[in-house]
Amino acid sequence: MAQGPVERVKGANAYTDLMDPRRRWYNNKRLIVLNGWIVLLLVTACTSGYDGSMMNGLQSLPQWESYFKFPTKGKLGLLSSIQNIGALAGYPFAPYLCDGIGRRPTVFIGALLMVIATAIQTASQSVGMFVGARFLIGFGLTFAASAAPMLVAELSYPTYRAPLTSTYNSLWHFGQIVFALPPHGQPLARSRYKNTWAWRLPSALQAVPSLVQLLMVLFVPESPRFLVSKGKEAQALNILAYYHADGDENDPLVRYEFEEIKAAMKFDRTVAANIGWRSFLASRGNLKRVRIIIAIAFFSQCSGNGLASYYLNKVLSDIGITKPTTQLLINGVLSIWSLFCALVASTVVERVGRRILFLSSACLMTIFFTMQTVCFARFTISGDTNAARGMIAFLAMYNMAYNLAFSPLVVTYTLEILPYNIRAKGFNIFNITMSLALIFNQYVNPIALAALVWKYYVVYCVWLVCECIFLYLYLVETKNYTLEETAAIFDGEGVTEKIADSAATQAGVVMKDGGADFHG
Known part of the structure; x- marks a missing residue:
C-alpha cells in the first residue's frame, strides 16, 4: 500500500478515497x-x-x-x-x-x-x-x-x-x-x-x-477509541490495521482513522472541554446535542406507535376484530413488515441522508395516523366494517413510515453526533428518555384509550405535526462524515475541518478540492 502523502477530496466522505x-x-x-x-x-x-x-x-x-x-x-x-x-x-x-x-x-x-x-x-x-x-x-x-x-x-x-x-x-x-x-x-x-x-x-x-x-x-x-482514551495507542492501531487493512499499519485508511481519533480526543479535552456531565450545559454545541437527543428519543416512543406496539389487541378489539388467531396473525404480519422496512431503510442511510429520512418518516406518519383516526372514528360512530379494514391498511402504512427513520436511525444519529468523551453519557440520556417515554406509554395510553377511544388519536395527530416542525428546524444532516467529523459539526464552524486537517497532516494525507491521488 501507499507510504507517502495521499490527496483527499475535501467535503466528501473522509474515508472514500483512502479505502481499497x-x-x-x-x-x-x-x-x-x-x-x-x-x-x-x-x-x-x-x-x-x-x-x-x-x-x-x-x-x-x-x-x-x-x-x-x-x-x-x-x-x-x-x-x-x-x-x-x-x-x-x-x-x-x-x-x-x-x-x-x-x-x-x-x-x-x-x-x-x-x-x-x-x-x-x-x-x-x-x-x-x-x-x-x-x-x-x-x-x-x-x-x-x-x-x-x-x-x-x-x-x-x-x-x-x-x-x-x-x-x-x-x-x-x-x-x-x-x-x-x-x-x-x-x-x-x-x-x-x-x-x-x-x-x-x-x-x-x-x-x-x-x-x-x-x-x-x-x-x-x-473499541480502538476506548483504547486510545486509555493510552493504549499501539493496541488500538493494531486492531484498526488487522480488521480494516489486513494487518497493514501503514495503510492510508488506517493511518487517517488512527490520527483522526487522536485529533478529535485532543480537541475534546483541550479545546471543547467535553468531559463529564457538566459539559452538556457548558457549550452551545452540547446543548444542541441534548435537545436533539431528548427529542428523538421521546419521538421514537410517543408518536402513536405505542398504541400499536403495546395495545394492538385492544385496538383491534375496538374496531371489531376479536378472534385471537386473527389478532395474532395481524400482529405477526405487521412485525415482519416493520422489520423489512427498517432493514431496507438501514441500507440507504448513507445515500439518502438522515435529515431526509427523518422528515419523510415524520410527515408520512402524520398523514397515515390521521387516516387511521378517521377510519377509527367512522367505525366507532357508524359501525362501518370497511373503515375497520381501512384502519388496518393505514396501520401497515404507518408502520412503514415509522420504520423509515425511528427504528433504524435514532441510535445511529445519537451516537454519531456525540464526541467520544461524552458518547456514553449522552447515550445514557437517550436511553433514560426512552425508558421514561415507555413508562408513560404503559400507564397513560390504556387509561386514555378507555376514556376517549378514537378521540385520543387526535392528540397524537397534533403531536406528530409538532414533531415535523421540530425536525425541520433543528435536525442537522450528518451523512458522508466520519464519526469524529460528525461529532464536531455541533462545536462551531471550522471544527470539523480542523480535526480532519490535523489527522490528514499526521497521516500524510493532503487536503484538496480535486480528485484523490495516492503517492508512494
Whole structure:
C-alpha cells in the first residue's frame, strides 16, 4: 500500500478515497470476521424485542394468569413496567462502566446479569420472585444495550458503520417476531403446554442470545477509541490495521482513522472541554446535542406507535376484530413488515441522508395516523366494517413510515453526533428518555384509550405535526462524515475541518478540492 502523502477530496466522505475499492465485506476474510463479531453485538436488540413481546404474550396465557392469581390493575401495571424501572436503575452506572472498563466487558456484565435474571424468572414461584427477575433483566439489559451499539459504531469498517449501527435498533422487530413463532411462541404454548411450562419455556429461551454473548463477547475486539482514551495507542492501531487493512499499519485508511481519533480526543479535552456531565450545559454545541437527543428519543416512543406496539389487541378489539388467531396473525404480519422496512431503510442511510429520512418518516406518519383516526372514528360512530379494514391498511402504512427513520436511525444519529468523551453519557440520556417515554406509554395510553377511544388519536395527530416542525428546524444532516467529523459539526464552524486537517497532516494525507491521488 501507499507510504507517502495521499490527496483527499475535501467535503466528501473522509474515508472514500483512502479505502481499497477491492475490499468488500463478502470477499475479505477479516471483514467477514469483524462483521461476525458485530452480529453478535446486534443480537442485544433482539433480546429487548423478544422481552417486550413475551411479556405481552404471557398476559394472555391462562396458565400464567392462574399461576400468579390473575393479576389486575396495579399489580399488572407493575409486571409490565418493572423491566423499564430496572433499566432506569442501571442507567447511573452504565456510562461509567463503558468508559471505565470498556465497551466489551460492559456487554459481558449485562449478558451475565440477564442470564441469571432469566433463570430466576423461569423458576419463579411467586409474583414477587417474578417481579424481582423482571427488574434484574431490565438492569442487565441496560449495560448490554448501552455498550453494544457504541462498540458497533466504533469498530465497523467505515463503509458499513451507518448501515450496521442502523440495523441494531431495527432488529428489535426480529426479537418480537421470534416470540410469535414455534417452538416457543404463543400459539404453540397455548396448544401444547397445559401446565406452567406454557410460560416457563419462552421465559427460559429468552436467555439464549445473552448466553451466546456471555460465551463469546470477550473475544470481540475492543473499541480502538476506548483504547486510545486509555493510552493504549499501539493496541488500538493494531486492531484498526488487522480488521480494516489486513494487518497493514501503514495503510492510508488506517493511518487517517488512527490520527483522526487522536485529533478529535485532543480537541475534546483541550479545546471543547467535553468531559463529564457538566459539559452538556457548558457549550452551545452540547446543548444542541441534548435537545436533539431528548427529542428523538421521546419521538421514537410517543408518536402513536405505542398504541400499536403495546395495545394492538385492544385496538383491534375496538374496531371489531376479536378472534385471537386473527389478532395474532395481524400482529405477526405487521412485525415482519416493520422489520423489512427498517432493514431496507438501514441500507440507504448513507445515500439518502438522515435529515431526509427523518422528515419523510415524520410527515408520512402524520398523514397515515390521521387516516387511521378517521377510519377509527367512522367505525366507532357508524359501525362501518370497511373503515375497520381501512384502519388496518393505514396501520401497515404507518408502520412503514415509522420504520423509515425511528427504528433504524435514532441510535445511529445519537451516537454519531456525540464526541467520544461524552458518547456514553449522552447515550445514557437517550436511553433514560426512552425508558421514561415507555413508562408513560404503559400507564397513560390504556387509561386514555378507555376514556376517549378514537378521540385520543387526535392528540397524537397534533403531536406528530409538532414533531415535523421540530425536525425541520433543528435536525442537522450528518451523512458522508466520519464519526469524529460528525461529532464536531455541533462545536462551531471550522471544527470539523480542523480535526480532519490535523489527522490528514499526521497521516500524510493532503487536503484538496480535486480528485484523490495516492503517492508512494
